[in-house]
Amino acid sequence: MISQLTVFLQNEKGRLAAACRTIADAGINMHSLFIADTQDFGVVRMLVDQPKKAAEALRAAGYRATITPVTAVRIPNQPGGLAKLLEYMDSQNVNVEYGYCFLAGEEFAIDVLKTDEDIELESKLAEAGFQTVAPEEIYKLD
């Protein structure tokens, strides 16, 4: 499982920049960032080096920050890659809360999924032939 850093932010000018600055000032590198926003607040999900340290730095600066376990799967960068993964999830009755993808080089994309089934999912995916991603392949561990 991957440790994703989740930060709750008010929709307010400069708030995201300030949160990113806090992480930067802690000497932590960021690999990806996704924002889900509503009318009055946003939830920012990031993959960063040393996620625990990043969460602590944010909390010390007054943010609501937490670590969320998510599953990351490497998918060939070709049509139908994600569809296949989601169809498999469906067939296993796994509920996907949210997901996002980013490219890792030319050939692969990494799909990150938050599901309601955390522990056994990775081994099931491996059995079904999907390539799950280990944390150290994406970020520096704490």
Next chain:
Amino acid sequence: MYYQPDIETMPVEQLRELQLDRMKRSIAHAYENIPLYRERFAEAGVVPSDLKSLDDLVKFPFLTKQDMRDCYPYGLFAVPSSDVARIHASSGTTGQATVVGHSANDLKNWGDCFARGIYMVGGSRGSVIQVSYGYGLFTGGLGAHAGGEAVGCAVIPTSSGNTKRQIQMMKDLGTDILACTPSYALLIADTAIEMGYDPAKDFKVSGVILGAEPASENMRQEIREKLGVQYCDVYGLSEVMGPGVAMECAESHGLHLAEDHFYAEIVDPETLQPVPDGTYGELVFTTLTRECCPLVRYRTRDVTRIIPEECACGRTHRKIDRIVGRTDDMMIIRGVNVFPSQIEQVITGFPEIATQYQIVLTSNGPLDRIELQVEPVADFPFDEIRKLEDLKARLHAELKSNLQISVDIRIVEPKTIERSEGKAKRIIDMRN
């Protein structure tokens, strides 16, 4: 244990006789020494001798906060300056400040009134009381201080602010009783917890005497649990005296008025007619012993009711319920009367939300818009937006069913809402 057993448990008939006797003298004193009362009584066609029973008081005219402002500075003083021992003033947030003078006897009576509450939370001579109300023109600090001295307590006058030092002293000096505002007591508790203490276990404090701002039952319970204390709600207002006009006994069901010093009426704020016991209305006071600034039928603008029951604690003085709002703090939103305490009551029913909140009123064309800002608690699963949206929806529905108006909910980051070191600023009215 009572501070003044013969007064606090006086048989009711005897107490009413005492009140009538003192009321006659107090009204005559006001009439003889303060021109405004002579004018007002003349307009109403009454003279002090028309008061033959306590029921006759309704014939006399009311006095308002505006009258007090108009009489600034010395217009309502009934004694010469040589007999004035101290002058307090209430904040003039909405205009002219009001000043209230106290004679030496007034100050002594004040200390006695507050001292009754110290006994209610189990204090006595030798108890350590920490006064974290602000000292100064505001009556909180010096009122609680006088109560502590009257009992013979060791009084620590920390005043408000510098919360970490307050906590250090509380722990090191073995404070038994803490006196401050409810929001400040909660800030002290939360800060102590953040510092790594469990105040309920680690600190000796066993009673709190809290007042000067509203607190919901849930907030009171939170303070009781976090600090491990008996909660005494203290009522008072600077125009009438200061904290100690009414105090809550260990039964935790209403505040005993100091009826030997104050006569209370509850009236309908619109019609100004007295309402039956048990019905909410505006609290009106006639002072019975005050020498410097005697008041006849002063409209407090505080909304409460008389709790009509004999109290198991043995005190015979009537009880008022906690203040549910102020007639002039009452928000009229789209024609509906709303008290902030009603909103607080709903919020504290949601454990996912921290007790701090803020209400922002704006106008959206001809319509009022009310926004409630709340903070999720630290362990709220905010990664799932669905849960945040669901919380908003449930809070919205609950407020709608309680207040009959639609409140916009805004979830904000923690500590966005300012923690108070004095009175909490709960309402921001930006309507034109």
